[in-house]
Amino acid sequence: MVNVLRLSGVSYVRDRRPILDGVDWAVEDSERWVVLGPNGAGKTTLLKLATANDYPTSGTVDVLDKRLGRVDIFELRNRIGFVSSATGRRIPASERVRDLVLTAAYSVEGRWNEHYDDVDVRQAERILAEWDLADFADHSYGTLSDGERKRALIARAVMTDPELLLLDEPSASLDLGARERLLQMLSGFARSPYSPAMVMVTHHVEEVPPGFTHVLMLRDGRVQAAGPIAETLTAENLEATFGMPFNLTVSDGRYAAVAKP
Numbered sequence: 001m002v003n004v005l006r007l008s009g010v011s012y013v014r015d016r017r018p019i020l021d022g023v024d025w026a027v028e029d030s031e032r033w034v035v036l037g038p039n040g041a042g043k044t045t046l047l048k049l050a051t052a053n054d055y056p057t058s059g060t061v062d063v064l065d066k067r068l069g070r071v072d073i074f075e076l077r078n079r080i081g082f083v084s085s086a087t088g089r090r091i092p093a094s095e096r097v098r099d100l101v102l103t104a105a106y107s108v109e110g111r112w113n114e115h116y117d118d119v120d121v122r123q124a125e126r127i128l129a130e131w132d133l134a135d136f137a138d139h140s141y142g143t144l145s146d147g148e149r150k151r152a153l154i155a156r157a158v159m160t161d162p163e164l165l166l167l168d169e170p171s172a173s174l175d176l177g178a179r180e181r182l183l184q185m186l187s188g189f190a191r192s193p194y195s196p197a198m199v200m201v202t203h204h205v206e207e208v209p210p211g212f213t214h215v216l217m218l219r220d221g222r223v224q225a226a227g228p229i230a231e232t233l234t235a236e237n238l239e240a241t242f243g244m245p246f247n248l249t250v251s252d253g254r255y256a257a258v259a260k261p
């Protein structure tokens with residue numbers, strides 16, 4: 001087992017307010033983590049550190065065995081796949097889906113070269129099929145539905161064979177069918193031993209894909225609970241994290257939570 005991410009005593013303070021407060025957390029290469037917590041808990045801030053897009057105020061962050069602050073972050077970022085609504089906003093509407101995926105191999109957005117290596121073209125075709133995008137390969141990004149866009153962004157993120165894949169609320173704004181389709185794909189991807197370590201931020205236990213192994217629960221910038229999902233994703237920990245009591249059920253690996261009457 002290899003640590004892909006390790007936060008030790010991490011605090012992140014802005015305007016004298018601790019947004020993350022004494023966070024200790026480690027992700028190993030075979031693990032798939034869900035990060036759960038209410039609005040403002042610090043989930044996106046945590047991803048900013050994990051993607052080497054910011055630095056902690058105190059404590060240490062090691063990403064892929066490199067200590068933030070002592071490493072070339074551009075080299076590090078090439079080894080990390082990241083999907084968020086902000087990454088989606090940077091994609092030109094006219095970009096063809098095939099090029100969106102293919103150009104990831106060259107770390108560019110927008111088609112820039114008429115000649116790609118065969119190995120990259122084959123890899124892109126395989127990934128497009130894997131994420132159910134083969135029929136959309138010649139469509140432009142701007143014409144895709146929200147669900148298709150999310151799958152296209154994930155396909156782009158995995159094109160470079162990242163060692164760590166971070167997803168910030170991938171199923172937010174999707175309709176029920178699109179959400180379920182995406183969760184099935186994420187579940188299959190999470191279960192593959194060839195997939196990288198994964199971290200997915202979500203607000204809803206219903207969006208936890210079966211196959212994810214661990215959960216980190218954050219409240220007010222502090223770790224409320226962290227560990228294997230079966231033992232850690234409990235009604236007690238949900239209440240401690242979201243500040244209200246829930247009835248929690250699990251069926252076929254899918255969780256559902258409703259407030260206690």
Ligand SMILES: Nc1ncnc2c1ncn2[C@@H]1O[C@H](COP(=O)(O)OP(=O)(O)OP(=O)(O)O)[C@@H](O)[C@H]1O
Pocket residue numbers: 014015019037038039040041042043044045046203
């Ligand atoms: N650079 C910053 N300066 C000041 N406040 C910040 C900064 N970054 C984040 N915050 C604040 O820190 C808190 C945590 O933000 P963050 O986006 O990490 O939470 P989150 O758990 O992702 O929330 P949500 O679920 O609503 O997306 C919020 O109250 C936010 O306003």
